[in-house]
């Protein structure tokens with residue numbers, strides 16, 4: 001059927017939106033082209049059937065904000081006043097300009113999933129250094145907001161994650177996660193990231209990406225890598241550890257019922 | 261017999277209160293812990309005051325001269341109220357100064373102990389005291405006052421200056437959630453002064469909001485429109501050393517949505533105002549209340565500012581919260597009237 005359409009249409013549709021001047025300014029998603037389109041009985045297939053969706057934001061999705069606020073990591077979303085101190089202090093932003101905790105929090109506040117979707121490829125890059133949380137004047141705890149963001153992306157854009165990264169959240173990764181929490185009392189995302197890649201047999205991938213390699217070397221050179229790895233254990237950790245051990249005996253896993 | 265009223269603190273608020281009372285014929289005891297009168301503006305040698313860039317001497321110097329020439333004001337310098345007791349409707353105080361201790365009875369009391377500048381060294385991200393060329397607004401006031409606007413590191417005029425707003429204010433981490441109210445206006449005023457006297461020096465203001473409330477907005481407009489001061493929306497999270505003896509401000513430009521690391525010859529931190537150790541000291545000694553921000557508390561912020569929670573003790577100036585000199589002076593006058601009425605009724 002589709003083939004037939006192609007044959008019958010005035011002209012085969014090549015690249016999406018190819019007639020648009022300054023095409024680079026428009027997102028793929030915003031361009032609508034039907035191969036065969038009839039409006040009010042008039043066949044507008046071909047050249048005339050390219051439509052660009054309006055780029056004016058026309059609503060705020062409040063339900064989204066509420067959803068994030070209910071999670072443990074995202075509970076302080078209502079505090080953020082967009083000052084930018086988190087991004088200013090972030091370890092990752094200078095390496096990946098598109099990774100911007102402040103702006104991600106803003107998109108989450110306003111429920112702008114359309115925007116967030118564009119950053120699925122970088123949104124998980126937080127290394128958990130907590131420099132942002134140390135400095136945030138409103139004590140939003142942006143480092144944990146980045147976890148809320150990761151959960152959210154996992155829920156709303158599972159396809160993008162799969163296609164872009166083939167991320168496998170398997171038993172092995174869960175084990176690394178638990179080992180880290182129980183052993184150190186903290187989540188060291190840089191470490192989790194590399195361990196997970198190793199377990200999945202993708203260590204080489206870690207170093208093949210030019211940006212990533214540059215980032216790792218730069219962080220080793222200026223001492224940031226060390227400061228990330230040197231996170232101490234929380235005060236009186238053994239007490240919390242006992243509690244978690246007990247919890248684990250009952251439930252068998254640390255992973256929360258996905259709330260986001 | 262004339263009334264006796266105690267005024268604690270010889271800044272703009274205390275000076276004005278003392279002068280007004282003295283003109284009503286009251287015997288005023290003015291207790292100042294420093295060796296001089298004039299409060300913070302004198303201590304840090306403010307040179308030109310906002311809003312109209314009036315020489316500080318025309319205001320502060322004038323107040324000091326009036327107070328010093330009035331025979332009804334007994335000044336105690338390098339002094340403090342050592343002990344304080346209520347006795348019926350009156351107050352007994354021991355005033356300790358260089359010339360010894362003196363016990364006196366007062367009909368009412370005005371507290372005008374002012375504020376302390378936030379010490380930026382308490383917020384390590386700004387590297388204050390680490391780099392010579394990172395200074396704060398009170399340091400800059402003093403430098404301008406001493407006509408020595410040069411880089412502390414090498415004595416040369418700076419090519420560019422970054423002014424960072426909201427240092428020590430509006431920040432849960434440092435424990436001050438309030439806005440210090442004057443630092444935006446002081447900063448745009450200082451930007452104008454720099455550009456006026458040193459046109460080669462570029463000035464950039466890093467802001468989160470610019471709160472030049474009311475007519476102070478005129479200065480903000482003037483800084484931009486007449487002096488080409490640049491404003492950048494974003495905060496600085498780290499100050500490090502840079503090439504050629506510069507300091508690098510690392511931050512985010514929230515409008516451009518991206519990080520910056522820009523070298524400057526000099527950084528000025530707009531540090532805010534705090535209640536200082538004197539506010540709790542006064543609260544303890546006089547038995548009045550402290551508010552959650554570390555300043556002294558009004559009995560009713562709307563209906564009766566100037567009144568403390570204790571009858572006969574009145575408050576004026578920056579000891580109750582950040583404010584400009586004009587407001588401190590107005591409160592000094594209002595507190596004087598309140599203290600006078602109380603004294604009249606009970607003497």
Ligand SMILES: Cc1cc2nc3c(=O)[nH]c(=O)nc-3n(C[C@H](O)[C@H](O)[C@H](O)COP(=O)(O)OP(=O)(O)OC[C@H]3O[C@@H](n4cnc5c(N)ncnc54)[C@H](O)[C@@H]3O)c2cc1C
Pocket residue numbers: 268269270271272273274291292293294297298299300301306308309310311339340341372373374375376377397398401442446532533538541576577578579583584585586588
């Ligand atoms: C950098 C900077 C620049 C400023 N520039 C301007 C400007 O241009 N224009 C303007 O309108 N406002 C300006 N202000 C605001 C101005 O400084 C205040 O409004 C003003 O100083 C408040 O006066 P005050 O008398 O209440 O307090 P203060 O000036 O703080 O005076 C309080 C006095 O009380 C004394 N004292 C404290 N504790 C005791 C004690 N226990 N016993 C005895 N004495 C005590 C202190 O030594 C001091 O002399 C500026 C503020 C800052 C931070």
Ligand code: SF4
Pocket residue numbers: 079080081082083084085086087101102105135136137138139140141142
């Ligand atoms: S999370 Fe904190 S630091 Fe980041 S923009 Fe919001 S208030 Fe500022």
Ligand code: SF4
Pocket residue numbers: 086089090091092093101125126127128129130131132133142143146
């Ligand atoms: S914790 Fe994550 S978001 Fe925060 S500064 Fe570190 S890398 Fe950036």
Ligand code: SF4
Pocket residue numbers: 425426427429430438439440441442443444445469470471530532
């Ligand atoms: S007056 Fe301006 S610089 Fe000062 S705390 Fe308020 S907003 Fe910040």
